[in-house]
Amino acid sequence: MTLEKTFKLESQDGLHARPAGLFVKCLAPYQVTVEVELRGQKKNGKSIMSLMSLGASPGDDLKITVTGNDADSALKCIEDLFAKKFSAE
Template sequence: MSAAKDNTSSGVITRELVVGNKVGIHARPAAMFVKIASRYSCDIFLEKDGEKINGKSIMGLLMLAAGPGSKLTLEATGKDAAQATAEIEDLF
């Protein structure tokens, strides 16, 4: 589930995501997320409860402790942000 906020003039794409995995974001889903995010040159950040982390950091993702139903804000900035955001959304 996601809600879109695109500011194409500044190149920032923002999505509100809800963790659908019944055990949350643990090592395997975090690794999948980072693998996808790392394929893109854009900057990718995730935020949960005011804590913002680099989406290309598996340790950062794990430290979010995002359990089932957690609300996350995805922010991507750069030339391939739209493609990265679309692929990441498919994980949720």
């Protein structure tokens, strides 16, 4: 199964180590591959270094593609993260 959704980065900072870390951590339990796309660059969503190297700043639109058996739950988890603007609980 492949799901695709675009999210606006509304956290105060860009996709820094902490939010990128939260993103990777939230995906860890799922059997999925995740691709994050910004300005034509596609990066592995399970790699903190790749996510940081996107250089995403507040206001950027990130296109996220999730593939795999757990795509549903994984995307749900990402939605939560963006809804909370990456603030820790």
